[in-house]
Amino acid sequence: MKLGSLFSKDQIDGELCVISQDLTQAVKATHIAPSLREALEKWSDCEAELQSLSSELNAGKLTSGVFDAKSAKWRSALPRTWLFADGSAFIYHVKLVRMARKAALPETLQTVPLMYQGECGQFLDPQQDIPQRDFAHGTDFEGEVGVITDFVPMGASPEEALQKIRLIVLINDVSLRGLIPEELAQGFGFFQSKPASALSPFAVTPDELGSAWKEGRVHLPLKVAYNEKFFGEANAGAMHFHFGQLIAHAARTRDLAAGTLIGSGTVSNEDHSKGSSCLAEKRMIETIEQGQPTTPFMKLGDRIQIEMFDQNGKSIFGQINQKVVAASR
């Protein structure tokens, strides 16, 4: 099934809706749980009822309450949550960005996932502008896949962790490249360099991906368009660590709250013909090939679109579509 959070001026979490598989129709599910956050907190009580509503919607059996999903105002599928633990499971991305920063590769590159905590108190909406305070901050997008988990007990194994995945989303992990070197030099990791990210409008259960969901990875290309031109179509199945490993890494010393979002890190393939999912990689490839980067970081008005299509060319999660604007202060 596919779930989304309808904009509501009274509810920060939005209103829980079930969306049709083709993303054309939707119906409120607030009688099952007011919001997706709350549904995740009692998933075993809600899942069957949501699934049943989804089946009825897809079968055209609902006689009331169905509305046009295309013209509705959607929040990020999960508008806010308790933990966004962002991994960096595409090792080629790690290699390129560290090369760009002239930073050494960690010795544990192949054995221990890189992970940091990102902002999750209010995600940007999928079509919301990205506020920029200063061009020198080096605004970049990062196209990622993410999974939303049930409660995960501390010490869960990667195999146990895989069983806790409830939903899958896309993420635009906004990054401020200009702030990263100074911040990492302080030794405490990212903070200001990782402002609010956006999620896809819809979150889907793993079964919606059919055979593309296997071995804890989404084996489909992530389509990235920048200013409405092709930018990347790297396959998200190329993760070195699978999502079970990322979740287990996050849960090594803590319980994970229901609704935890685990990010894949920037989707990246070694085949340069597949393009990139962030500007930092493209700039590094330009540097390798031409001696210097020619693509600037995001300027006011630049637009980023991130979407994933199934084997039949149908959008799975809806589209992230954001442009950069001047911050109001």
Add this chain to the structure above:
Amino acid sequence: MKLGSLFSKDQIDGELCVISQDLTQAVKATHIAPSLREALEKWSDCEAELQSLSSELNAGKLTSGVFDAKSAKWRSALPRTWLFADGSAFIYHVKLVRMARKAALPETLQTVPLMYQGECGQFLDPQQDIPQRDFAHGTDFEGEVGVITDFVPMGASPEEALQKIRLIVLINDVSLRGLIPEELAQGFGFFQSKPASALSPFAVTPDELGSAWKEGRVHLPLKVAYNEKFFGEANAGAMHFHFGQLIAHAARTRDLAAGTLIGSGTVSNEDHSKGSSCLAEKRMIETIEQGQPTTPFMKLGDRIQIEMFDQNGKSIFGQINQKVVAASR
């Protein structure tokens, strides 16, 4: 006024209560807001009503609903929230722990606060055991002061940020020293080395501190007892950066959700007669004075108590009182 969250098996956020100034009596305030988290999300609607309930409770005017606060089961004052941004505003602490790790001091030590994102999806309760998976993880406590903010817009100045402080708490920021060097070597900052922390049972509005709350700092000693013996009484007023500066640092590139918790970092004074607020500091002082550390990190059964008293010797926030136990897995 003083607020707390009563344990409830049905509500992850607990039930909002007002507590008497002397911490002996309490009354539910769930008719004003179900939980402290929700009260913070509509503070301007709730504050006057909560204040009025608090005045009535303290004046002995409430005829029903008052219960014994001492025998009630309290969660951390705010059982979970959207962001725990932990600063490190006591520079003497930074100097000692970096010396212990043989790590260089950041060049911006005096000008830019150190800050990382900590786990906030479920704080340990103030009397809850600290689960330890492995003694080699180097379990440590860190006694801190924290402030809970209203919504803070991106780009707020330190002065504006000070006006957004709604409540003050104590924090035991549990740290796994054995995991820190490897984690920081990866370059992404703390993650596994910062498991769930605990807050004091009660959160108080700044006016409850009287003249001890000034210049964005709490000018009172933080009493730390370890295995029921004196361990520290460092003055929390010695912060190099005040809370307005820490909040503004956190809000430089993001809005902060209402309910954001900002930590002071481990309270630390240069005067060694004041003791310490964490084991890492004590171990470093032992190394300086005797050539090697003699105090081990926390073993199973070790107990940490953190509390702060007003000028009249009355507990302000209630006590954090936790012992280390073997994790269940």
